[in-house]
Amino acid sequence: MANKIVFDPVNAPDFLPVEKLRELQLTRLQQTVLRAYERVPFFRAKMEERNLTPNDIQKLEDIAKLPFSIKKDLRDTYPFGLFASPMNEVVRVHASSGTTGKPIVVGYTKEDLRVWEEVIVRGMKSVGMTSNDIVQVSYGYGLFTGGLGAHYGAEALGATVVPASGGNTHRQIMLMKDFGVTTICCTPSYFIHLIDQAQSMGIDMKSLSLKYGIFGAEPWTQEMRKYIEANTNIKAIDIYGLSEIIGPGVAMECIHQAGPHIFEDYFYPEIIDPDTGEVLPEGEQGELVLTTLSKAAMPMIRYRTRDLTSLTSERCACGRTLRRIKRISTRSDDMFIIRGVNVFPTQIETALLSIEGTLPHYQIVLRREHNLDTLEVQVEINDKLIGDTVSEVTALEKRISRSVEQIIGIHAIIKLVQPDTLQRSEGKIKRVCDLRDPHKIN
Amino acid sequence: MKLKQLSIMIPNQPGALVHICGILQKAQINISTLTLADTADFGILRLIIKDWEAAKKALESNALVVKVSDVLAISIPNEPGGLLSILNTLNSNQINVEYMYGFSLATGKQSVQIFRLNDPDHAIEILNKAHVCVLGAGELFGN
Known part of the structure; x- marks a missing residue:
């Protein structure tokens, strides 16, 4: 299955000479900073605090003078406080669950959506996909950027899109088989689950037409890639993105699978020391910081992704001048990702807050069972919670579970435990116990 | 009691x-x-x-x-229909039995069951009226 990739004009920006690319980045950075300064009071205030004006950005390195943006900024300005476009120019919003029960909201103009489609098209073409492909999008549709992002990207490529959305594993497999699906877009852990389910249905994934898997929305490993490729005829491709920047498509691997290329003409990457905020030299591992270079509705300047990785400008075999990041497998905060959904422990805390007597002692346990991630919340019982009938206790568990699901959208297994059995700590309590072994496929 | x-x-x-x-x-x-x-x-x-x-x-x-x-210890005649008549009394007054279990003080003619009821106070009232023996701590544990 040698995929000969024909050069396409759409991919021209991928191959810009480095100097040209840096020039373009500087121009766009200056425009973005000016736009944010003029239109987003929150950003302007941060600039003024540091006695900065857009004129202080004379060269790319000057970006280090600019203040960072963090997730909390989006919460503090909920819902539209960081928008730089009037609402009649904003054509879509997406949202991801936030830590206080309120989601964080991002907005797009028509042009922003076009850019989003363009980067996904460029990524798909860099893998060898064409309009002949049939693409099943099994990311969740809705407020989450995964589903609609991949959907419109694949449509813009001219491929045939099967908007399966998440869940209903048997139907997913039936669609792949009956429609002759060539490409699947979903989280890598969900795809491994699909492989296992197909086996139990007596379907050999290798007999299907599947050629490409565009996997993202959660950290994954080389072992998972190997497992997927050994059990299917798929090239497992890493796609990276986050709603705050645009959604999936900030970076994507080419057919050489040597780490996602950042679409640098639209997103400017830096790697910083997560503790000091200092920009690190190329090749060193640190926190990825991204700046949007064209976003109109919501420019993001030096957004701290909390994802730990490193950056390389070493030329890829494909010849792209776009720098690559290492596959992301760890984060610098306590956020965890389960089935593609970002969750902070504080969200679980918010859910528990609505049920009297459940706080302050709880623990989150993540497991991977039959290649599907499960979320368990352990809650210490106390005299406010305990009942003397089984029905009261199971009702309590259901109530907690529903409350968690309402906030994060993921089913949680609730386990009541004895008092004083959960970890107490002097300093920062480790709320999340992640027992998922990303290196083990079971 | x-x-x-x-x-x-x-x-x-x-x-x-x-x-x-x-x-x-x-x-x-x-x-x-x-x-x-x-x-x-x-x-x-x-x-x-x-x-x-x-x-x-x-x-x-x-x-x-x-x-x-709060639970009730109720003395039940050790004969066919003994429990039934007590349940009938509770039932006709819309009192629900959440659960019940035996008390190890079975004398020949009576058995003692512990009843967890949704409304124990009301139950005592109607059981007394129905001449059902609700035992107190003294009768159960001896003094």
Whole structure:
């Protein structure tokens, strides 16, 4: 299955000479900073605090003078406080669950959506996909950027899109088989689950037409890639993105699978020391910081992704001048990702807050069972919670579970435990116990 | 007369019951009767103890959560239909039996059952009217 990739004009920006690319980045950075300064009071205030004006950005390195943006900024300005476009120019919003029960909201103009489609098209073409492909999008549709992002990207490529959305594993497999699906877009852990389910249905994934898997929305490993490729005829491709920047498509691997290329003409990457905020030299591992270079509705300047990785400008075999990041497998905060959904422990805390007597002692346990991630919340019982009938206790568990699901959208297994059995700590309590072994496929 | 029942949630695993009984033995507290309800993860142990306050204190000082609820000890004629007539009385007054279990004080003609009812006060009233024998602590534990 040698995929000969024909050069396409759409991919021209991928191959810009480095100097040209840096020039373009500087121009766009200056425009973005000016736009944010003029239109987003929150950003302007941060600039003024540091006695900065857009004129202080004379060269790319000057970006280090600019203040960072963090997730909390989006919460503090909920819902539209960081928008730089009037609402009649904003054509879509997406949202991801936030830590206080309120989601964080991002907005797009028509042009922003076009850019989003363009980067996904460029990524798909860099893998060898064409309009002949049939693409099943099994990311969740809705407020989450995964589903609609991949959907419109694949449509813009001219491929045939099967908007399966998440869940209903048997139907997913039936669609792949009956429609002759060539490409699947979903989280890598969900795809491994699909492989296992197909086996139990007596379907050999290798007999299907599947050629490409565009996997993202959660950290994954080389072992998972190997497992997927050994059990299917798929090239497992890493796609990276986050709603705050645009959604999936900030970076994507080419057919050489040597780490996602950042679409640098639209997103400017830096790697910083997560503790000091200092920009690190190329090749060193640190926190990825991204700046949007064209976003109109919501420019993001030096957004701290909390994802730990490193950056390389070493030329890829494909010849792209776009720098690559290492596959992301760890984060610098306590956020965890389960089935593609970002969750902070504080969200679980918010859910528990609505049920009297459940706080302050709880623990989150993540497991991977039959290649599907499960979320368990352990809650210490106390005299406010305990009942003397089984029905009261199971009702309590259901109530907690529903409350968690309402906030994060993921089913949680609730386990009541004895008092004083959960970890107490002097300093920062480790709320999340992640027992998922990303290196083990079971 | 209402009795106090202690309920403790314990993990459904070997040694859990041993642990509880050990605590009570150390405090020289006798269990008059008990029942154990189980689910997948945990069991609810319900205890009838003469000196329930001391028992509660002993258990709580061992980091256990103890819930106190009111139950009735009802004497039931040891003959066909004995339980039925009592249930009929409760039923015709819309009193629900949450659960019940035996008390180990069966004399020849009577058996004693512990009833957890949704409305114990109302139940005492109507049971007394129906001449059903609701036992007090004195009759159960002796003095």
